[in-house]
Amino acid sequence: xxxxxxxxxxxxxxxxxxxxxxxxxxxxxxxxxxxxxxxxxxxxxxxxxxxxxxxxxxxxxxxxxxxxxxxxxxxxxxxxxxxxxxxxxxxxxxxxxxxxxxxxxxxxxxxxxxxxxxxxxxxxxxxxxxxxxxxxxxxxxxxxxxxxxxxxxxxxxxxxxxxxxxxxxxxx
Numbered sequence: 010x011x012x013x014x015x016x017x018x019x020x021x022x023x024x025x026x027x028x029x030x031x032x033x034x035x036x037x038x039x040x041x042x043x044x045x046x047x048x049x050x051x052x053x054x055x056x057x058x059x060x061x062x063x064x065x066x067x068x069x070x071x072x073x074x075x076x077x078x079x080x081x082x083x084x085x086x087x088x089x090x091x092x093x094x095x096x097x098x099x100x101x102x103x104x105x106x107x108x109x110x111x112x113x114x115x116x117x118x119x120x121x122x123x124x125x126x127x128x129x130x131x132x133x134x135x136x137x138x139x140x141x142x143x144x145x146x147x148x149x150x151x152x153x154x155x156x157x158x159x160x161x162x163x164x165x166x167x168x169x170x171x172x173x174x175x176x177x178x179x180x181x
Contacts, residue, residue, distance in 0.1 A: 059094060061087045061164050061173030068162070069179045070148045077116060077126075077147035085140045085164050085174065093138030098167040101142060102129035103178065105158040111151040112180040113160060131167055153179045 064084040085101070087094045103113055106128030114126035126147075132140050142162075153160055162178040165171060 059087065059089045059166065059173065061085060061099070063162065063164070063174050063176040065176060067177030067179075069177075069181050072112075072150050072152055072180055073148045075111075075150045077114070077149050079143055080113065080146040080148040080178075081143050083142040083146055083162070085142065087134045087138040087140075087173070093134075093136070095134055095136045095138055097134050097138075098131050099134060099140060099164050099173070100129055100131050100167050101140075102163050102165075104161045104163060105153075106160070108156045108158040109151070109153040109160045109180070111149045112153045112156070113149070113178060114147050115145045116147045117145065148180050152181055154181065 062085070064082070064086070068080065068083055070078075070080050085099065087097055087099060101115070103109070103115070106114070110126060110128075114128070115130040116124050116126060117130065118124045130145055132142075132145070134140055146162075160178050162176050163172050164174045166173065
């Protein structure tokens with residue numbers, strides 16, 4: 010469950026769990042019919058051969074609005090054996106998230122709708138093994154150094170504990 014800044018951690022309601030399970034059951038029943046695609050997606054890749062990298066060793070932006078501005082130019086690339094690794098779920102997290110929560114966060118539904126500020130987000134790589142974080146990563150009005158934190162943006166495969174890449178991230 011993602012961390013929430015404003016109201017503390019929230020539990021998942023039973024209704025949400027049941028609705029999610031109901032949505033997954035037809036997909037599980039129908040999955041064997043697309044054998045060619047399912048087999049290609051389920052080919053195991055040893056975690057030792059998987060490499061990830063951010064496009065920069067560090068990112069910093071000037072303070073934005075209290076509601077958040079996009080944090081731009083953050084790109085992550087996932088490879089295995091030197092080739093792009095498509096359709097893999099990668100977890101992106103912000104270290105010291107609770108300390109810098111009003112300076113850096115992930116947001117999943119931009120717009121007029123009320124949204125939660127999250128400390129991590131799971132995203133899938135595209136066909137070129139790339140994830141552009143610009144649509145989700147936000148910077149706020151509080152400089153990260155003001156709270157004495159030195160946050161890092163980290164990436165790891167969802168099914169693995171291994172950190173694939175880490176980059177400095179800050180609001181100045």
